[in-house]
Amino acid sequence: MTNALKNIIYNCRQATFLIEKRIAGKITAAETLQLHVHLAGCSVCKIYQQQSILINKVFVGFENNDFKLDEAFKKTLNEKIEKEINKN
Amino acid sequence: MQNETDKEYTVKSLHSDPLSWVEKYADYLYGFAMSRIRDEDVAKDLVQDTFLAGLQRLDGFEGNSKEKTWLTAILKNKIADFYRKRSSNNLKVISAEETVQDFFDAESGHWTEKDYPRAFGLEVDNPLMVKELGAILNDCLAKLPGLWFSVFSMKHMDDLASELICTELKLSTANFWVIMHRTKLNLRACLQKNWN
Structure with missing residues (x-):
């Protein structure tokens, strides 16, 4: 077994790092193998991985439409624009 | 006097009507900013800054892109500035x-x-x-x-x-x-x- 492989089998810090790197970028073939071996034996990191993906989904799924400006703010905004235009 | 009339004519011939911006785009831009900043006060400020910057650059808007796309591009720059500032702080x-x-x-x-x-x-x-x-x-x-x-x-x-x-x-x-x-x-x- 290579040292890198030995090092990661019990190392959750490194495994979660690779999980993040894989989700948001890419990891090497060797790293993929290391992570695979780690996850096969570590149920805690498996939960971490599921939740990490879920967090990204929830973050990106944020509904823009749920947010509306209040009318008072819009009115002030319009007045400011009008004032700016009249300046010129 | 002649100049005054010319100026008015120029304003009218622009491809954009800033007085309709708030009604048309304020909520959209606010949602766009909120999704990226997640802070109501900052998002409001950025929307306001976007409109004011838009007014400044009105001459440069030639109607090639949609007004909404153009304003969104300005907002994106404002958001990038905000990220940079917040990061260094x-x-x-x-x-x-x-x-x-x-x-x-x-x-x-x-x-x-x-x-x-x-x-x-x-x-x-x-x-x-x-x-x-x-x-x-x-x-x-x-x-x-x-x-x-x-x-x-x-x-x-x-x-x-x-x-x-x-x-x-x-x-x-x-x-x-x-x-x-x-x-x-x-x-x-x-x-x-x-x-x-």
Whole structure:
């Protein structure tokens, strides 16, 4: 077994790092193998991985439409624009 | 007098009517900013800055792109400025927090037992539950150091290449990944703590 492989089998810090790197970028073939071996034996990191993906989904799924400006703010905004235009 | 008339004519012939902007685009731009900043006051300020900057550059708008696209592009620049500013303000905070929060045994790299990820017991198919989780997530995001939030949001909301984010925020690649890792560890722990 290579040292890198030995090092990661019990190392959750490194495994979660690779999980993040894989989700948001890419990891090497060797790293993929290391992570695979780690996850096969570590149920805690498996939960971490599921939740990490879920967090990204929830973050990106944020509904823009749920947010509306209040009318008072819009009115002030319009007045400011009008004032700016009249300046010129 | 002649000049006055000319000027008025120029204004009228522009391809844009700023007096209709608020009604047409304010809510859209606000939602756009909110999804990337998650802070109501800052998002409001950015919308206002966008309209005012738009007025300044009205001459440059030639109607080639849609008004909405044009204003959104201005807002995107404002958001990028905000990310940069917030990141540089927070450099000290990060190093302080980094030493405080760790989730792993220093020797083995094992999860420390109190930090074990546990199942949320969440039905992923239940939109109400996901929405509730989203609200908690927003609170957790607000607690992140500014630089971390900027990195996370740029990566996921705008799907920017990591290299570009590093250049924008003056980060090394190694630092970028450390931040991505730490951000997720913290967000996850915060959700676990506040869910249920």
